[in-house]
Amino acid sequence: MTEVATRDSERTRSQIMDAAHDLFVERGFDAVSIREIARLSGVTKSLIHHHFGGKEGLWEAVKERAFGPYYEQQRDELTEAEQPGAELLIQGARNYFEFLRDNPKVARLFAWAHLEGDTSCSQMDADLVRLGSQRVAQAQASGALRDDINPTHVVTMFISLFTQWFEAKQHHQNWPGIGSDQEFLDDFLKVFMEGLLPRSNSS
């Protein structure tokens, strides 16, 4: 009936990548076979080789398609020119958190890629961290943040914690007393900005 699919390499490529993406996100690189990807995407195994050169090539393509927009969005957000005060950093953290919340698959793909020792992410990651650290350092210089903390460490804390929250969500969502994404984020921001110790003044 529907009379689908005249030949369309672009459509085929994305069919394959969609299927591969889902499977890689779920089980990582090694546990997934190209036969399985072919089955799920309704395409022949050979065709995957034709379009991506092999399993490794497909893996790289999937990662690039998934991480590219992520990096661009983050980079753009971090290069906005405003002088960063505390509120802006908080907003940036919220944006990052919400991006991961809305793209949970990306976080998982990150986890696999990192464990696998993927190096292609490293350069982009380092760039983002550098940008973020500069922002924090600016905020420190302006007196908006305490300046006795390594700015890179601040960024690392944000990234690590948010990433881990979504990567391991399935794992700790059953922990007793744990709250929603929003509640966790709010608590995190309170603690990180103001500290766990009670403040003796109210200002």
Add this chain to the structure above:
Amino acid sequence: MTEVATRDSERTRSQIMDAAHDLFVERGFDAVSIREIARLSGVTKSLIHHHFGGKEGLWEAVKERAFGPYYEQQRDELTEAEQPGAELLIQGARNYFEFLRDNPKVARLFAWAHLEGDTSCSQMDADLVRLGSQRVAQAQASGALRDDINPTHVVTMFISLFTQWFEAKQHHQNWPGIGSDQEFLDDFLKVFMEGLLPRSNSS
């Protein structure tokens, strides 16, 4: 020469588990073959089946041997009877951090197990989180910590951040400006306890 190894099932078992541990830590479950484990441990593939029933059985045994002591140590530390003040919590965090620092392989094995969706950890994890949350709640009740934060979230932050620090160490150790384990831990504790915002009083 050395005339090694009269038959000793216990020794053999741990030889196998040692090799498997290293390989699983490095590359996860699927990317490692039992042939490889056999080669590295100097035994026959069949012998692995004899002792562990199969690859899956070996994986479970390796995880159990690695995680068991971890859970026991943490549980013991968390059930110490002292009334937890801020200093005690800090010390507990330091102990946890240093445990992971001294057992980096365990952190990585955790990562693989979690991504794989391992359920056996979940119960133990939940127990530890519950214990930790109780300690935090006690400290909150005594006024040592601010009480407008979900205690479970506090524990989750500690665990997630420390875990991620060591799981992804290889990944972010090249980030520009990042410090040593010790420096990161100190910065984290400063931020976590006192907050990123400058405190207006010095007490």
Add this chain to the structure above:
DNA sequence: AGTGTAATTGACCGGCCGGCCAGTTAGTTG
């Protein structure tokens, strides 16, 4: 209509996978 190009197919390859099994060997018990 003819020709070139690229998408697409199915059959096939060598190789490794995890698992199994029938033996052999060493230590233990009586």
Add this chain to the structure above:
DNA sequence: CAACTAACTGGCCGGCCGGTCAATTACACT
């Protein structure tokens, strides 16, 4: 020493792995 058990071995199995290739098929250009 005989008998038993369990550690240990080598070889084999069916199956899936990733990859290749020669052949078709659909489309674009002329």
